[in-house]
Amino acid sequence: xxxxxxxxxxxxxxxxxxxxxxxxxxxxxxxxxxxxxxxxxxxxxxxxxxxxxxxxxxxxxxxxxxxxxxxxxxxxxxxxxxxxxxxxxxxxxxxxxxxxxxxxxxxxxxxxxxxxxxxxxxxxxxxxxxxxxxxxxxxxxxxxxxxxxxxxxxxxxxxxxxxxxxxxxxxxxxxxxxxxxxxxxxxxxxxxxxxxxxxxxxxxxxxxxxxxxxxxxxxxxxxxxxxxxxxxxxxxxxxxxxxxxxxxxxxxxxxxxxxxxxxxxxxxxxxxxxxxxxxxxxxxxxxxxxxxxxxxxxxxxxxxxxxxxxxxxxxxxxxxxxxxxxxxxxxxxxxxxxxxxx
Amino acid sequence: xxxxxxxxxxxxxxxxxxxxxxxxxxxxxxxxxxxxxxxxxxxxxxxxxxxxxxxxxxxxxxxxxxxxxxxxxxxxxxxxxxxxxxxxxxxxxxxxxxxxxxxxxxxxxxxxxxxxxxxxxxxxxxxxxxxxxxxxxxxxxxxxxxxxxxxxxxxxxxxxxxxxxxxxxxxxxxxxxxxxxxxxxxxxxxxxxxxxxxxxxxxxxxxxxxxxxxxxxxxxxxxxxxxxxxxxxxxxxxxxxxxxxxxxxxxxxxxxxxxxxxxxxx
Numbered sequence: 026x027x028x029x030x031x032x033x034x035x036x037x038x039x040x041x042x043x044x045x046x047x048x049x050x051x052x053x054x055x056x057x058x059x060x061x062x063x064x065x066x067x068x069x070x071x072x073x074x075x076x077x078x079x080x081x082x083x084x085x086x087x088x089x090x091x092x093x094x095x096x097x098x099x100x101x102x103x104x105x106x107x108x109x110x111x112x113x114x115x116x117x118x119x120x121x122x123x124x125x126x127x128x129x130x131x132x133x134x135x136x137x138x139x140x141x142x143x144x145x146x147x148x149x150x151x152x153x154x155x156x157x158x159x160x161x162x163x164x165x166x167x168x169x170x171x172x173x174x175x176x177x178x179x180x181x182x183x184x185x186x187x188x189x190x191x192x193x194x195x196x197x198x199x200x201x202x203x204x205x206x207x208x209x210x211x212x213x214x215x216x217x218x219x220x221x222x223x224x225x226x227x228x229x230x231x232x233x234x235x236x237x238x239x240x241x242x243x244x245x246x247x248x249x250x251x252x253x254x255x256x257x258x259x260x261x262x263x264x265x266x267x268x269x270x271x272x273x274x275x276x277x278x279x280x281x282x283x284x285x286x287x288x289x290x291x292x293x294x295x296x297x298x299x300x301x302x303x304x305x306x307x308x309x310x311x312x313x314x315x316x317x318x319x320x321x322x323x324x325x326x327x328x329x330x331x332x333x334x335x336x337x338x339x340x341x342x343x344x345x346x347x348x349x350x351x352x353x354x355x356x357x358x359x360x361x362x363x364x365x366x367x
Numbered sequence: 368x369x370x371x372x373x374x375x376x377x378x379x380x381x382x383x384x385x386x387x388x389x390x391x392x393x394x395x396x397x398x399x400x401x402x403x404x405x406x407x408x409x410x411x412x413x414x415x416x417x418x419x420x421x422x423x424x425x426x427x428x429x430x431x432x433x434x435x436x437x438x439x440x441x442x443x444x445x446x447x448x449x450x451x452x453x454x455x456x457x458x459x460x461x462x463x464x465x466x467x468x469x470x471x472x473x474x475x476x477x478x479x480x481x482x483x484x485x486x487x488x489x490x491x492x493x494x495x496x497x498x499x500x501x502x503x504x505x506x507x508x509x510x511x512x513x514x515x516x517x518x519x520x521x522x523x524x525x526x527x528x529x530x531x532x533x534x535x536x537x538x539x540x541x542x543x544x545x546x547x548x549x550x551x552x553x554x555x556x557x558x559x560x561x562x563x564x565x566x567x568x569x570x571x572x573x574x575x576x577x578x579x580x581x582x583x584x585x586x587x588x589x590x591x592x593x594x595x596x597x598x599x600x601x602x603x604x605x606x607x608x609x610x611x612x613x614x615x616x617x618x619x620x621x622x623x624x625x626x627x628x629x630x631x632x633x
Contacts, residue, residue: 271449271451271452271453272453272454272455272456274418274449274453275447275449275453275454275523276466276469277418278416278418278442278445278447279416279442279443279445279446279447279467279469279470279527280438280439280441280442280443280470281466281469281470282470282474284474284477284478285469285470285474285477288477288478289455289458289462289466289469289477290455290466293455293456293457293458294455294456294457296457297457
């Protein structure tokens with residue numbers, strides 16, 4: 026009998042003859058060697074050697090072993106052009122329609138700028154000096170306020186993207202949890218949908234959604250929402266599957282239906298993780314909302330792309346700083362929210 | 368009234384957990400199922416609410432045979448108390464007890480946690496009955512001690528006035544003093560309401576103290592069935608002693624010597 030056989034093997038052999046497998050057997054060593062060879066080949070493919078040599082040159086230049094380095098020159102060029110930050114907005118008065126000179130915007134002023142040009146008059150064949158006076162409306166915090174406005178737009182895109190992601194992912198999660206899916210076909214369909222949504226980067230879907238919905242935040246919101254729904258659907262479903270079975274069994278045992286068991290036996294267990302995932306997705310969506318703006322899906326990304334293309338790096342650094350501050354504040358806010366809710 | 372008639376359960380093809388168990392437990396009786404681990408105690412209890420479907424045989428609760436068709440009718444009348452309490456740890460005590468009434472409320476009401484006032488009143492009465500106070504109502508189950516959690520489990524079990532309570536090793540993770548209190552509470556509450564209790568236990572002293580009747584199981588078979596007074600050392604050896612052969616052993620005997628497992632009564 027199996028049990029007797031089991032009894033004989035466990036009791037029969039003396040512990041002196043037992044062996045505990047070594048953690049680094051020949052198979053593990055062979056696998057590690059293979060992984061190292063593959064990584065070395067891949068490193069050559071992606072020019073990791075070049076990265077190491079350039080970084081080495083830069084470090085050597087920093088400690089005085091070399092005069093200059095390519096990386097150092099590039100970085101200093103970028104840093105020099107990125108500072109000072111562009112805070113003020115300067116607009117040519119002739120381009121502003123209906124400007125009331127007696128009621129200028131708050132803190133703003135009009136500056137006059139003279140430009141002298143030396144030109145050859147083709148009729149008299151004499152060199153003449155032209156004085157051109159241009160007027161500019163200078164708003165000291167104009168660009169900063171504009172960036173903040175765009176940042177709020179971006180936050181709203183991220184927020185609505187998250188709301189759509191949660192709404193789409195909740196039913197998908199329920200159907201793609203193997204212990205709660207109503208039918209195997211629904212389970213497979215929901216799982217495939219979740220994988221599909223996750224597989225398409227928001228940048229790509231935003232490109233197509235811009236064609237469908239036009240330029241503006243709608244395309245961005247939908248792109249972010251669908252991609253994040255792929256993540257949330259997977260995370261939510263896995264938490265439902267891994268939730269402790271005891272409380273669920275207790276409720277099934279007295280005849281509660283699946284939805285009630287889910288509500289009372291599963292949701293209270295998984296809620297802290299759900300809040301954490303959702304806040305992370307909100308954080309991620311706000312960051313991604315800046316990037317998808319580049320393809321015309323609204324928000325600060327469009328502004329960033331425009332300024333970058335016009336080589337206005339002072340403006341770019343203001344945008345980047347605003348982005349960093351926003352993400353940092355959002356991170357603090359979500360940490361406090363999590364501490365309060367969990 | 369709880370009836371088992373020739374109940375047999377196989378896990379896979381070879382492991383027999385229950386072998387032709389026939390048993391009647393009358394209304395209001397506190398019946399303890401005694402036996403070593405793997406004797407089939409939990410499986411026997413779980414056939415009543417069909418958390419385990421018997422391979423053959425019949426189980427009936429108050430004359431209603433338990434089967435797929437009658438399950439929705441039977442389950443709300445059969446409460447269960449679990450070894451690990453099985454409360455929702457992050458829900459409040461009040462909500463855990465109210466969850467015992469889930470089969471009797473609409474899904475919409477459950478989703479919004481709005482239970483009818485009769486259930487809310489009943490939950491408060493039961494929480495008080497098991498020795499917890501008003502300040503416990505809002506506390507999360509995970510903040511309570513093991514004994515308090517099992518009290519909440521008992522309160523939850525009585526929410527729908529069950530005719531049978533299945534207690535699957537309800538005091539296995541509690542210390543002897545708390546175990547005595549919890550079993551005393553369960554017995555009192557069930558006597559007040561004439562509820563049948565089928566309780567699996569490991570502790571012989573607690574069995575002698577609380578059981579009206581003892582069913583001894585070994586290898587999936589009932590090897591002893593009688594009033595607690597008849598549970599003498601000879602009978603305990605029959606239930607626990609692996610050396611003593613059962614007429615048809617369902618599983619291979621354990622290679623561990625019985626004296627190590629249970630030295631007090633050998």
